[in-house]
Amino acid sequence: MDFTTFMQHLANGISLGSLYALIAIGYTMVYGILKLINFAHGDIFMMASYFAFFAVATFHLPWYFAFIIAIALTGLLGVTIEFAAYKPLRSAPKLSILISAIGVSFLLENLAVVLFGGRPKAFPTPKIFTNVVNIGGVSVQNLTFIIPIVTLIFLFGLLYLVNNTNVGMAMRAVAKDVDTARLMGINVNRIISFTFAIGSMLAAVGAMMWSLKYPQIVALMGMIPGMKCFIAAVIGGIGDIKGAVIGGFILGIGEIMLVAFCPSLTGYRDAFAFILLIVILLFKPTGIMGKNLTEKV
Template structure:
């Protein structure tokens, strides 16, 4: 492999990794605050692409406006699922919450088939993103660069919210001790709702960028990216936000490198992500940046 192809693969890997990172944040934040693996997260990601699709097709909005609207709508959808499917189970055993999340996932996928139809739709990619940037002999598509930059901006914004604002402080407090958070007059329900909103908004950013990269959308498209982002969150240490980002980039880079170095194995790229999951669970079950947290009793 020549250096230029290697660099090209790095660029592709970073761009894919940044998308995994965006989606992984939602898993890790919700886990941090509710100890719930929100299996519906991948489907929330899927919904965002349809919001953009219909925004452009039916309401003939300019693409950038329909991106913004889709992100907002997705955030509200995420908050709505929490309100309907998770909040009533706040005092129930964790397993009920998990089953409810799987239920939401099935519901969204199948409602998607009914409402949007199961036939894949092609996503109109604005021309701006169709170009290639050429640096000497390295060719990188604009969308890869754009998605990397946009992801970094949103990830930075997220870190700012979590570590520098009052809302972020409340999130970090709740993730350690819900009862004492109430004694601090923190509105726990509101904070959990905001967490779902932020996680879903980031998934929507990931979704929109994903659809620009792979411009075909269908109701089950959230499953594999969702699972991989979940793996990324586990690799980084579930509950740990910088960990989810790191995990996302690691997963994206290794996946692209696998395909780049061993093209004959490229059919196994999805299986490869699970191999990483198994290895992490065997050798570092708390994840790369995770700490061993005692299960709350």
């Protein structure tokens, strides 16, 4: 493999890793606050793609306005799911909440099939994203540059929010100890709803980028990306925002390089994520950035 080909694959790997990172942040935020794996996250990602698709294809809105509306609707969807499916079970055993999350996932998938049909739909892609730039013999779409930039902007914005604002301080307090945070006068319900809104909106941004990169949407499109982004969050250390981003880049670049160096293993590309998960759980169960915590009795 020559240098130009390697850089081509590296650019694609960074782009894919940025997508995984953006979606994985939503997983890790919800887990950090509630210690809940929101298995409906991938399906929220799927719904965001449909919101954007219909805003452009049916209502003929400009793509940038359609994306803003889709992100807002997805945040509202996340808050609604938290209110209807998770809030009533907040004092229930963790297993009950987990089962509820799986139920919400199945509900969204089947609801999408009923409402939107089972046939794939072509996502409208503006030319600004598909134009190709040639740099030193490496040909990449504008979107390949845009995705990592968008991911880093949202990462730094989220880190600022968590570490330098009153809301972020409240989020960290709730993540540390819900009961103590409530005694300190923090509106725990509002903070949890805010966290779900932010996580869902990040999933929506990831969905916009994903649909532009792979412009075909279908009701079950959130399953594999959802699982992979969960794996990325675990690899980086679930509950840690920077860890989720690191895990996303490791997974994305690893997948692309696996196919680049071993073309015969192309059919096992998805299996790479699960093998990597097993290795991480065997040798560092808390993930790269994770900390060893003592479980409360």
